[in-house]
Amino acid sequence: MSTLQPSTPRPSAELLAALRVDLAIARAHRGPVLSFGLPAIDERLSDHGLDAGGLHEIAAASEQLTDDAAATLFLAGIAARFCDQPDFTMLWAVTAFDLYAPGLEQVGLGPEKVLYGQGRKDAEVLAMAEDALRDGSLACVIAEVKAADMTATRRLQLAAADGQTPMLLYRRHRSRGRCPLSTPSAAMTRWRIGSAASERTPWQGVGRPRWQIDLVRQRNGNPFSLELEACDATGRLALPAAVADRAVAQERATSKAA
Template identity: 55%
Template sequence: MATLDAPARPSGAIPFALDVIDTRLADGGLAVGALHEMTPAAPALAEDAATTLFISGAAARAGPGPVLWVLTKFDLYAPGVEQAGLGPDRLMFAQARDDRELLAVMEDALRHGGLAAVVGEVRRADMTATRRLQLAASDGRTPALLMRRWRKLGTSPLNEPSAATTRWRIACASSVPLGVPGVGRACWSVELVRQRNGNPFSLIVEGCDAQGRLGLPATAADRAAAAGHRAQAA
């Protein structure tokens, strides 16, 4: 059973271990004592799954301690989350009656300081609620990962104001062939819509591996390597 001892985690940020991402983030990764929001690019099951796995990978990289996942509907597919690096030995769940209770549970858990990360899934969180989460994450030196679900068609959850340090939009992209007909490694379109003290960007990445790490498709990796060689030559 997971314990709540203070986790060993990166002191300032959770890196993606991909220069093409980390060098574009003001904190060199996801700031530890901060709120980060992720939302599916569309109200579709595939985008929901991609966003869930993106968050799972970030939580898995946050350190070896336990991760609390708070939701109002217990529909998380644990085997899929485990494939993204977040196994049952680290994962704890809390089911809230509504978004208001969910946000309160997240806030208390963040202030505790004994968790590697706190994840929550909501349909509504106003500016006051996100400020409280941001402050609680800072106080507890614990990353808050908030998945904003769609409430209605045509209105992106990221249209609502937020105090989050970063805000991400995740979508499915064409998979990378693995040499077996009909089988490929999942790829996602990852868009950083907003970050504090930095610029937005977007790119295509390969989905999380068993340690929660993202990858670059071969063509993108080749372009990144070429850019690095050009910079060194200059």
């Protein structure tokens, strides 16, 4: 004889309405575009920042661990700024968990902000990311995969647009030195990140890390390359001091000539 199980009570209309309001407020705080706060980047991006309802791809400049670390922290810094509201969390989906939590926290992505998901293969990680994007309640989603074809990236782009949630896809593994960004993709922006020599300091030690950042492709815009100082404790990049001073001097010279 079978036993009837009590059905799960459905949420009330009032509760659903309240959840929709909370979600709308969260999306409004996140904003349609996340700027880098650096004119050197924002003025060259067609949207003047990263579209919060789009797919953005990142790859390391080489197989070296230093470049892998630079790309990972570049991702973490972006995620930290998407999560800058008190109750915002994000999903980081992987097949092999090797993230270094103290390193993420140094660029502003504390453990209270991150939900980790692990799949056995890329297909599971991509499915996890797509579901999280369509849910629309997360500040952003990061997924690390070996490969993602055009169909997979189209699905992620559509899911990001539907849920108005930014998708950061880390194409982490390289095959025989081939750049993962050489394959077709539906991403709105594609970034290649590598480490660069830090500035010499007047005392013994290492200066603030620097990264070589290449925007390989963007919709409705041109590619560009910049050398920048790595993310600070809030996930923000900076121009190297010499470059920043040179830019100020040029502005002053221009104003005097005018």
